[in-house]
Amino acid sequence: MNRMQKFFFSVADFFELGWKIIKSLFYPPYYFEDTVNQMYTIGVESFLIVGMSSFFTGMILVLQTGHELAVFGAKMYVGALASVSLVRELGPVLTGIVVAGRVGAGIAAELGSMKVTEQIDALRAMGTDPIKKLVTTRFLAGLVVVPALAVLADGLGILGGLFVANATFGISPQSFWKTAIQVLDINDLIMGIIKPFVFGALLIWVACYKGLTTEGGTEGVGKSTTQSVVISSIIILIGDYFVNQVLIWILNI
Amino acid sequence: MIEIVDVKKSFGEQKVLRGVNLTISKGKTTVILGQSGCGKSVLLKVILRLLPLDEGKIIIDGEDTSDYSEREMMPIRRRIGMLFQGAALFDSMTVWENVAYPLLEHGKTDDFDEIDRRVMELLEFVGMEDAANKLPGELSGGMKKRVALARALVTNPDFIFYDEPTTGLDPITASRINQLIRRTQKKYHTTSVVVTHDMVSAMTVGDYFAFLHDGKIAFAGTREQLLSSEVPQLREFLAEAVPREYLERFLGAKR
Ligand SMILES: Nc1ncnc2c1ncn2[C@@H]1O[C@H](COP(=O)(O)OP(=O)(O)OP(=O)(O)O)[C@@H](O)[C@H]1O
Ligand SMILES: [Mg+2]
Numbered sequence: 405m406n407r408m409q410k411f412f413f414s415v416a417d418f419f420e421l422g423w424k425i426i427k428s429l430f431y432p433p434y435y436f437e438d439t440v441n442q443m444y445t446i447g448v449e450s451f452l453i454v455g456m457s458s459f460f461t462g463m464i465l466v467l468q469t470g471h472e473l474a475v476f477g478a479k480m481y482v483g484a485l486a487s488v489s490l491v492r493e494l495g496p497v498l499t500g501i502v503v504a505g506r507v508g509a510g511i512a513a514e515l516g517s518m519k520v521t522e523q524i525d526a527l528r529a530m531g532t533d534p535i536k537k538l539v540t541t542r543f544l545a546g547l548v549v550v551p552a553l554a555v556l557a558d559g560l561g562i563l564g565g566l567f568v569a570n571a572t573f574g575i576s577p578q579s580f581w582k583t584a585i586q587v588l589d590i591n592d593l594i595m596g597i598i599k600p601f602v603f604g605a606l607l608i609w610v611a612c613y614k615g616l617t618t619e620g621g622t623e624g625v626g627k628s629t630t631q632s633v634v635i636s637s638i639i640i641l642i643g644d645y646f647v648n649q650v651l652i653w654i655l656n657i
Numbered sequence: 658m659i660e661i662v663d664v665k666k667s668f669g670e671q672k673v674l675r676g677v678n679l680t681i682s683k684g685k686t687t688v689i690l691g692q693s694g695c696g697k698s699v700l701l702k703v704i705l706r707l708l709p710l711d712e713g714k715i716i717i718d719g720e721d722t723s724d725y726s727e728r729e730m731m732p733i734r735r736r737i738g739m740l741f742q743g744a745a746l747f748d749s750m751t752v753w754e755n756v757a758y759p760l761l762e763h764g765k766t767d768d769f770d771e772i773d774r775r776v777m778e779l780l781e782f783v784g785m786e787d788a789a790n791k792l793p794g795e796l797s798g799g800m801k802k803r804v805a806l807a808r809a810l811v812t813n814p815d816f817i818f819y820d821e822p823t824t825g826l827d828p829i830t831a832s833r834i835n836q837l838i839r840r841t842q843k844k845y846h847t848t849s850v851v852v853t854h855d856m857v858s859a860m861t862v863g864d865y866f867a868f869l870h871d872g873k874i875a876f877a878g879t880r881e882q883l884l885s886s887e888v889p890q891l892r893e894f895l896a897e898a899v900p901r902e903y904l905e906r907f908l909g910a911k912r
Contacts, residue, residue, distance in 0.1 A: 517748070525707045526745035530759045531735035533727070 414617070421539070421613050428533070428540045435541050442545035450506045450553060454499050458557035461494055462486060462564030470573045479573055480583060486565035487558075487584035491596040495558040497644055500603030503550055504636040508611035511542055512632035515615025516625040524616065539612045543605065550604025551597050558596060591655045599647055606643055607636040658683045658848070659704065659816070664713035666696070666703050673699050675872030676713070683718075684846040686838070688859045690894065691869035697852040698742055700869065701818045705737060706730045718815075735763060738809035742820040742852075744801035746793040746808070753789040756780060756807045764812065779807035782837060784830065799826045806834065810841060817841070819851045823858045835861040856898040860907040868894065880907060 470482050515538060518524050527534045562584050569575040614632035618624045651657075659681040666674040673696040681687045691697050702708045704715055706725065714723045717733060725733070738759075746755050756776045766772065780786040783803035793801055802825060809817055819838065823831040835858050842849050842862075853859050859866070866883045868876040868891045876888045884904055886892065895904065 521748075522741050522743055522745035523747055525702070526739070526741060526747070528707055528727075529705055529734055529737070529739040529741075530762060531731045532762055533731070 417617065418609075418613050421535075421616070422609055424535050425540055425543050425609070428536045429544075433536065435537055438537065438541040439544050442542050443549050446503070446507050446542075446545050446549045447553070449510065450503050451556060453506055454502050454553045454557050455560045457502055458490070458495060458498055458561040459564040461498060462490060462561030462566075463568045465489060465494070465561070466565040466568040467572060470569065474573065480575065480579065482569055482573065482575065483562075483565065483580040483583035484587035486569075487562050488587055488592060490561040490565075491558045491588060491592050493644075495561055496554045496596060496599035496603060497640065499550060499554040499557045499600050500607060500640040500644075501637050503546075503553065503604070504607040504611075504640060505633050507546075508607045508636050509629050509633050511608065511611035512614040512618075513625055513629045515539075515612060516618035516628040517622070519616060519618045520621050520624060534616070539616070542612060543608050546604040546608035547601060550607075551600040554596065554600035591651075591657050594655065595648075595651050598651065599644065602643060602647055603640045606639050610636040610639060658718060659850075660714070660716040661700075661704065662714040662716070664700075664703060664715065665711045666699055666708065667711055672872055674703065677869070677872070677874055679867055679874050679877060681848060681850055682865060683848050684842070685864040686842050686849040686851060686862050687865045687867060688863035689850060689852045689867050689869060690854075690859065690891075692894070693854070695869050696872060697869055698820055701739070701820055701850065701852065705734055705739060705818070735759075735812070736815045738812065738814035738817040740802075740806050740809040740817070740819045740822055742824075744793075744798075744805040746801055746805055748793055751790050751792055752780070752785060752796070752804050755793070755804060756811050759808065759812045775811060776807075779811055780804075783807050784833070799830065802826065803830070803834070806837070810837075813845055814847070816848045816850070819849065819853075821853055821855075822851065823853065823855045831855070831858060832861075834858075838862045854898075856895070856904065860904065884908060 465486050466482055469485050470479065473479050473482050473485070515524070518538075524534050524538075527537060562581075565584075566577050566580045569580045570577055611632045614628040614635070618628040620627075661677055661679045661681070664674055664677040665672070677700060679687075689697050689700070699708060703710055704717075706722065706727075710723060714721060716722070720733070722730065722733060746752075747758065750758065753776055756779060757772055760766070760772045760775065764772065777786060777789070780789055783806055785800060785803050785807065788796060788800065788804070793804070796804065802822070806819075806822060809819070822834050822838065826834065838849065838851065839862050841847055849862075851859070851862055860880065863880065865877065865879060867874050868888065870890045876883070876886050876891050878886070883891075884895070895901075
């Protein structure tokens with residue numbers, strides 16, 4: 405098989421996994437406990453790093469735009485600008501990429517080492533469906549937790565902006581907060597939730613796929629982990645564009 | 658009974674199984690011998706359909722499973738206990754949880770005490786009761802193997818596949834494991850398949866023997882037939898394994 409064929413086969417496998425995940429939602433068993441554990445793991449593993457990166461992004465955003473806006477005498481709009489960019493774009497994308505690096509890598513490594521040490525085979529041999537037990541649980545957990553993390557990222561980003569606006573540009577926290585909240589409409593919020601939902605699904609799908617198709621011992625696990633992060637980051641950025649397009653079209657904005 | 662008919666399996670260009678024909682008799686222990694890398698583990702995995710089957714038929718208790726889907730294989734797999742060559746314990750679970758897993762997953766009972774009793778009974782048998790709360794990462798290779806053995810046996814399955822059950826164990830533990838395999842088979846009339854290089858173990862547990870060579874079954878028969886076989890590769894294999902006199906002690910011996 406040449407590289408091209410291999411590539412198309414793995415794309416087909418990737419979509420097959422997606423189809424299996426969707427099918428698995430419609431018949432028992434459901435591993436509620438595992439799903440809750442996964443939510444906890446994903447949340448705990450990433451909230452600090454997601455919070456940190458968005459907080460500083462919010463600070464930088466205000467720092468950079470504040471000066472420019474001041475030139476036009478529009479300094480007071482800095483809060484509006486920060487909150488729209490965070491809620492619509494930066495919060496979801498940042499969360500997606502950070503979670504892909506943190507949680508996605510972890511999932512690919514964990515499932516990958518389970519694959520190469522025959523633990524996945526052992527599950528199957530005991531009559532457990534590894535898709536249901538390992539993949540669907542993580543997928544559902546991701547669908548819930550990644551949007552929640554994005555909301556946290558939005559909030560902390562705005563907070564970071566608020567500090568800088570106050571310290572550097574002398575904008576009072578109250579007025580920053582007011583402009584930041586007033587500017588948001590329902591479409592921004594929809595976008596701010598749908599995006600991380602899609603990114604969460606994509607990154608966990610990629611990570612599970614990479615994990616389950618790991619081959620070649622511990623070296624293979626390393627490869628899968630790296631590839632999982634690279635692929636999901638790219639897919640998130642590309643997906644971001646398409647989600648934007650679709651939402652702009654649907655919401656008529 | 659498991660009937661394996663003309664089973665073929667390749668990995669890319671490499672033909673591992675080239676038409677395996679073998680019948681695993683009900684209630685007996687069949688030992689599969691063969692050189693390292695000849696495809697013994699692959700054969701077990703193909704029967705469980707952990708690896709897809711390229712060609713041929715696998716009939717389990719009269720049920721032709723050859724073109725079963727993953728979902729159709731589930732109930733069949735639950736009737737088969739498998740001891741993996743590399744133990745394949747779940748890293749994230751304790752020893753107790755590993756052994757209890759098949760019971761908790763689809764055992765007949767939810768009664769915790771009953772499950773605990775059964776798990777501890779097996780752990781005691783393999784001499785691992787003190788490690789019940791340890792994680793697999795804290796165990797030696799031989800200890801992992803023993804826990805995996807307990808896990809394979811815990812549901813009292815109709816069939817048990819042992820992939821090198823005594824490899825890497827000291828002679829005393831190995832002998833205990835052999836006794837355990839023997840006793841399980843006697844007590845529950847389990848149909849067992851044992852893959853091993855250890856001729857002592859093979860002679861202790863085996864009723865029937867099969868020799869896998871070049872992707873085919875080059876020999877299948879009783880212990881008497883095994884020792885008098887004219888198949889050259891098998892003769893060589895046995896000659897290198899243990900002294901002839903040792904093997905002959907098992908001839909006609911009551912076990
Ligand atoms: N998943 C796989 N992908 C590709 N090749 C494989 C795979 N599994 C096994 N093989 C190949 O199949 C052959 C048979 O392997 P198998 O593990 O069955 O050997 P074995 O008879 O069990 O040997 P041993 O006694 O050393 O365990 C080997 O050459 C191995 O490289
Ligand atoms: Mg093997």
